[in-house]
Amino acid sequence: MKIGVIGTGYVGLVTGTCFADSGNDVICVDIDEKKVQRMQNGEVPIYEPGLNRVFDRAIREKRLHFTTRIEEAFKESEIIFLCLPTPPGANGQADLSFVLDVANDLGDLFNKYPGYKVIVNKSTVPVGTADKVKEKIAQKTDTEFDVVSNPEFLREGAAVEDFMKPERVVVGTTSEKAADLMTTLYEPFVRSGNPIIIMDERSSELTKYAANAMLATKITFMNEIANVCEKVGANVDNVRRGIGTDTRIGKRFLFAGIGYGGSCFPKDVQAIHHTADEYGYEFKILDSVMKVNESQKVSIVDKMKLYYNGNLEGKTVGIWGLSFKPETDDIREAPSLYITEQLAKMGVSMKAYDPEAIETFKEASSDETLSKMQFVEDRDSVIDGVDALIICTEWNEFRRPDMDRFAEVMNEPVIFDGRNLYDLDRARDAGLTYISVGRPSVNI
Ligand SMILES: NC(=O)C1=CN([C@@H]2O[C@H](COP(=O)(O)OP(=O)(O)OC[C@H]3O[C@@H](n4cnc5c(N)ncnc54)[C@H](O)[C@@H]3O)[C@@H](O)[C@H]2O)C=CC1
């Protein structure tokens, strides 16, 4: 099949590359000229494990092309995917301007190159967007076309794996013709028997938000259980194991920490809350989820204030991990941004390391915060001569450090761990003061 992909971010590039890998001819479009140039030169512009290998193969076999001209991707394609940003607007609603502007251009192109095509919304978009896109295009053309909702469920850091073997593919369309084309396209990805679930457009659009809001709620629930554990002297790891073995609850997404971040959970929880509000429904549980997550993101700073009796000025603190989760360079809504901002304001100096996200972190932080920060190139240099260490991201290389080294090289071996990486007995044996999430503190 001939496929066009508009927008080559985490979703668009993975979508285009994986469809090319399954034998389709794919043209990807982006307005970012530099990015397109890099991709044309064979470079993957984001860090995403496993993407390089599939990307190189698709380029070598000449099935994956890049352009800044939407017309080039439109002309020959049977299916066109919109993988455009839908950032939060001023009141938390999804900003649809990127999607609707492109829909407008598509209307003109349909006029110029008439003939049936399927336009697919892969961006996360509010209920009713398929109708809006349809309207925009229909204002410009009489050609037959369909607009389909096909939400994406991939996780950053595991994007290729998730795309290649999705647990389900959701397709929202009432058009049989479009459903057949989408089924043909996705069949190679669900050979193991996972379903392609066809439904109406609105249900499909809401499914995406329901999935993200449910997962954000699950994490937040565990963060609240962790906060209760800290009060009553219980251990959230034990509670997690105790409940996760119940298959009705499930083992995954039960890890307490410093709040959910990333480009999607925070914005999508806000957006579905806003949609409900627009339709006169108060989504109360999500009010609490957002409120709890705000405070959870900086709970480490509260713990530090308590430990240092409110006096952190002049301290030097090491930071392990800046990205919102491991295996990505994405820094959007990362707890590290909020923690470092607050510490900088309190006069704390910081020394930070992340395997992939230092550059993106610098781009996203204020000069005031950066003026208090120094960045180093390896994990071990961070802890030399610091008064405490904060762990923000659970990169693998932070899981098994030489535990004795903390006491040897830090001014004081104090660790505030936002990701519960270490066994409490091992921390105790290494002489650490160890404060984690929802577990008894060690040596306090
Ligand atoms: N990042 C993720 O893990 C997931 C994201 N999503 C959703 O997918 C959508 C895209 O997300 P990301 O890929 O993360 O965004 P992104 O911000 O990484 O990439 C968007 C790309 O679109 C390009 N773009 C903007 N306007 C354009 C235009 N007029 N023509 C061509 N290209 C244009 C930008 O230059 C950028 O390269 C969002 O709605 C998001 O909520 C859904 C599932 C997973």
Ligand SMILES: O=C(O)[C@H]1O[C@H](OP(=O)(O)OP(=O)(O)OC[C@H]2O[C@@H](n3ccc(=O)[nH]c3=O)[C@H](O)[C@@H]2O)[C@H](O)[C@@H](O)[C@@H]1O
């Ligand atoms: O719509 C999206 O963009 C995507 O959002 C999430 O994917 P992602 O944001 O890449 O990352 P997750 O692995 O879901 O983690 C999100 C946040 O939750 C936190 N988290 C996750 C799991 C957990 O048990 N505890 C926890 O605190 C992570 O640290 C991270 O900050 C969803 O998992 C994807 O299915 C979805 O497609």
